[in-house]
Amino acid sequence: MIRVGIMGMGYMGGVHLRNWQAREDAKVVAVCDINPAFGATQGNIETGGDGLNLDGVAVYRSAAEMLAAETLDAVTVALPTHLHKAATIQSLAAGLHVLCEKPMALSVQDCDEMIAAAKTAGKELMIAHCIRFWPEYAWLKSAVESEAFGAVKAADFSRLASAPAWSADSWFANPAKSGGMALDLHIHDLDFIQYLFGAPAAIESEHAALANGQPGHVVSRMDYGAGKVVTATASWMMPPSFGFRMGFRVVFENAAAVLDGDGLMVYPPEGDAYAPERHVGNGYQREIEYFAARVAGPAGKDVITPEQARESVRLTLETMK
Ligand SMILES: NC(=O)c1ccc[n+]([C@@H]2O[C@H](COP(=O)([O-])OP(=O)(O)OC[C@H]3O[C@@H](n4cnc5c(N)ncnc54)[C@H](O)[C@@H]3O)[C@@H](O)[C@H]2O)c1
Known part of the structure; x- marks a missing residue:
């Protein structure tokens, strides 16, 4: 069972929550959002549901609090883009696999730092190019x-x-x-x-x-x-x-x-x-299926690598x- 945390519970956080919760090999144990009234669910693409089911899910106000309190295997980073780098590096350093929303980061240098952090940690880093x-x-x-x-x-x-x-x-x-x-x-x-x-x-x-x-x-x-x-x-x-x-x-x-x-x-x-x-x-379901498979065991054919997301x-x- 992959224990998952989600960082950022806006439009894409909700999409990740629903798609993780639809899986039998994973459990969303915690989410965090700086805004206590989180839950924006409108975006460009209809993603199959508005409600957020937070039964049994711990809610934190920051990534640091969530990482300190929970034992996780993986996180989804669905924060605004300028926060992707710090949240990804922090999570990798904590020994977690990271599924980070696109775009990977705001600069090529930030992408390089994220790639280096994944190599050091020896954990999966996937950018969600749905x-x-x-x-x-x-x-x-x-x-x-x-x-x-x-x-x-x-x-x-x-x-x-x-x-x-x-x-x-x-x-x-x-x-x-x-x-x-x-x-x-x-x-x-x-x-x-x-x-x-x-x-x-x-x-x-x-x-x-x-x-x-x-x-x-x-x-x-x-x-x-x-x-x-x-x-x-x-x-x-x-x-x-x-x-x-x-x-x-x-x-x-x-x-x-x-x-x-x-x-x-x-x-x-x-x-x-x-x-x-x-x-x-849809692409959101299928990208999470791919990430979950890579977290669980040896990787099959690459669909997206961090280096390609950087490019x-x-x-x-x-x-x-
Ligand atoms: N793959 C796709 O199709 C797709 C579609 C839309 C957005 N995105 C990407 O997903 C990411 C998130 O976009 P969104 O549309 O969900 O944005 P959003 O504004 O709906 O959600 C962001 C959430 O992060 C929270 N947040 C902000 N700062 C925080 C902090 N320091 N700690 C904790 N929570 C914090 C906000 O309160 C908000 O709830 C962006 O990088 C965006 O480019 C991808």
């Missing part, structure tokens, strides 16, 4: 790897929303805490693109600015050489009535695959479009120059 585990995206990864439809000629990813408004103290709006729109949102697609195609030779980005002058809408084009066009768009500038939408359009030699409001569809050169078979569940921070910071 899109690598999202069924439609995991399907795309297999389609690219297997070359079932031939090589990719063009791939375009998008992630569109209004600026997050669910955080009580608006930390998302403060780039010193969130890293801004690109590090919060665009990183999902840049991370997934690197998972598919490796590091691009170069990246070029254009922005539209929010009222505070920070990048609010970004279009990035990655250089993968002649014959493959790879682009991604992310926005915090959509009106709230638009909601949140993520998707992709990938043109292979022998088909196109599109994720949009109609779900995931494959468009073959001949015949009708069809919805391909993919995993059930995604590095590439995303490039888009803000």
Whole structure:
């Protein structure tokens, strides 16, 4: 039984709580949040439930208090981004495995310190890049790897929303805490693109600015050489009535695959479009399943390494120059 603590009980803390509690091999024994009235549960993606079941779960006001009082095996770090590094290093030093929300940290140097701390501790450090585990995206990864439809000629990813408004103290709006729109949102697609195609030779980005002058809408084009066009768009500038939408359009030699409001569809050169078979569940469930398996025993194939999460921070910071 993996004894779990959760740091930060806002939107993502609630998501982690529900998904840990759905597992039979784990028990959430404690959570902590600086805000005694925690429990914001609205975010971009519907995550299957609003309520927090804290029956039998000890509640603390700080990570230090929780770590001092509880015997844990692992923690989820779902704190605002500027706190990821300190909480991760503190937990690793306490001998715990760490599942830390994305983005890994605000700078490459902070990521390096987290990686070094995991090596010293000899514990698992996973950054929760949920899109690598999202069924439609995991399907795309297999389609690219297997070359079932031939090589990719063009791939375009998008992630569109209004600026997050669910955080009580608006930390998302403060780039010193969130890293801004690109590090919060665009990183999902840049991370997934690197998972598919490796590091691009170069990246070029254009922005539209929010009222505070920070990048609010970004279009990035990655250089993968002649014959493959790879682009991604992310926005915090959509009106709230638009909601949140993520998707992709990938043109292979022998088909196109599109994720949009109609779900995931494959468009073959001949015949009708069809919805391909993919995993059930959502990326949050599947990333916790992967982490729990690595905590429990020898690791299988890597889906996300701390070094790759660091590379995604590095590439995303490039888009803000
Ligand atoms: N993977 C995803 O799809 C996804 C989606 C949204 C957010 N995130 C990431 O998850 C992290 C958390 O985002 P969120 O949307 O849950 O934010 P949030 O504001 O809803 O939650 C953060 C929580 O941390 C608490 N907190 C702040 N400082 C604290 C401290 N010092 N000690 C203890 N608790 C403290 C706050 O009171 C709040 O309840 C961020 O890094 C964000 O980028 C990931």
